[in-house]
Amino acid sequence: MTIPFASLSQFRALLADLPGPDATARDAATARNGQLTKPPGALGRLEELAVWFAGWQGVDKPRCDRPQVLIFAGNHGVVAQGISAFPAEVTVQMVANFQHGGAAINQLSRTFGAEMAVHALDLDRPTVDFTTGPAMSEDEVVAALACGWAAVDPAADVLVTGEMGIGNTTSAAALAAAMFGGDPAGWVGRGTGVDDAGLARKADAVARGLALHRAALGDPLEVLRCLGGRELAAMAGAIARARVERVPVVLDGFICTASAAVLEQAVPGALDHCLAGHVSAEGGHGRLLAALGKEPLLKLGLRLGEGSGAALALGVVKGALACHSGMATFAEAGVSGA
């Protein structure tokens, strides 16, 4: 396929011209919801979900029959700062695990009937340690955005984006701190399980990264280039493409949400087609979701990444859409109203 951007400025221009939901389909779904055999509002958030999906899918009876799960993997130079509990070699090992069907996300994708694919981005060429220079060149970040863009199936009825990359909670914390401000220590968490000393090194690395790249902090796409990683950029590219195709997106955890936030900070409203699948145990995630105005569907203490929390939320989405699209109306069922 042809990628419609070859530079960050072309990608930025694309974001400035995104389609909205189909108001007619949304209104038809709202009307249908009011006729279904249940007391008004009794399905709670499931009702809002169904109407929201109707708008983005452009139909009054939305479906979750063809979910797509995309996992992007990347390696991070910042691991040299001693910020992860696991060695960098785990990224490539886990990619093999995804390919052989052994990871959590494989089981969740199978459970909810999702087509899953994993894209490994130059694992043998980690990004530059962002405490010493920009993580990526413009060509590199554009290539990663393009990888995500190309990976999206326009016929999917919902998209989950996930990631794998030892060191990437540090990168996500740097993005969040760069875009939303506050003490870097407030955005770092234990990731895969770093100890207190590692946590202090993470906060320090983020602080030094922000200081080094302070000239970039006003531009979210430059923040992504300087402090992000290939898998983070690929998720942002996939989420942008989904918007162009009007495929609704379920966001995963801290790293996914930090990547997505780049789009929203670049163009407010760019994440209107995204909902928060869950809130992670990684402390910064809840704060990030609050900043984006997204209320998570699930809160179960997950902090794995891989798209796992979002994939789990597909169960809720499937339930919501099945109720909306499959239930009888009061008239059809001959049930008396209130």
Added chain:
Amino acid sequence: MTIPFASLSQFRALLADLPGPDATARDAATARNGQLTKPPGALGRLEELAVWFAGWQGVDKPRCDRPQVLIFAGNHGVVAQGISAFPAEVTVQMVANFQHGGAAINQLSRTFGAEMAVHALDLDRPTVDFTTGPAMSEDEVVAALACGWAAVDPAADVLVTGEMGIGNTTSAAALAAAMFGGDPAGWVGRGTGVDDAGLARKADAVARGLALHRAALGDPLEVLRCLGGRELAAMAGAIARARVERVPVVLDGFICTASAAVLEQAVPGALDHCLAGHVSAEGGHGRLLAALGKEPLLKLGLRLGEGSGAALALGVVKGALACHSGMATFAEAGVSGA
């Protein structure tokens, strides 16, 4: 099948001798969980769920392949007190809707591969208005318990119990107030959507019911007989049978949980095989779950009954068990540890 009780005292004796989980299977599942390709604890509550199911199912790799959803329906004399937004005829109409596949619970059961059955209990013979006398005779409550008992499939790997019965949030509030005390007004909610005047009538009906049956309040099974309903007793019977068969149960909303609480109040620990699928928007439900020490899996504002919140939680259960039972270990996948 032979029902192993013919009186409340025989049912009570049964509750005094319930099996516990299989500690060997639970320990094996705990050991397996520690070897799976994820950082320790990164699947959060899903890990606890898998180990808990392993104990009750008695296997180290628990499954959610054969869920059973049982819906019990009953009519309530207390509707004469003007406590519901819907007329009593809706109970039988909704039973027909369940039988024809048009209700929310039909869609949710299909989505999660559950076998669903609806049992209508003497809909043409409502319970006695509990503000004027005991809702049921001993024979009636025992017959309802037996209906629930007989309906359980011992080969199911998880059970959801749900209900339909115009007026039954009033009955559930009466049970909760009788067993856990406090102002009756604190236990009543809007149910299917009663207005302020109806809500005041509900609280008043509960208060009068408690006063009339004060001699019964020390005995949970007598509380069930005097203030409950047939579908509530049937749920309690089904949940008790599930325990005997070591089938784990996902509890639904306020009415289901109030019925289940009868067992726990009769014999502490009788609900150890039950987890809370969700917390309902019906205010008393959260309070009831807290009293029982159950942390709900979902909080999505549902207040429909029919087992809908519990059935929706089957998605989380399926995801948890799929991860636990399907993931590769570090050794199998050749992934380095922390």
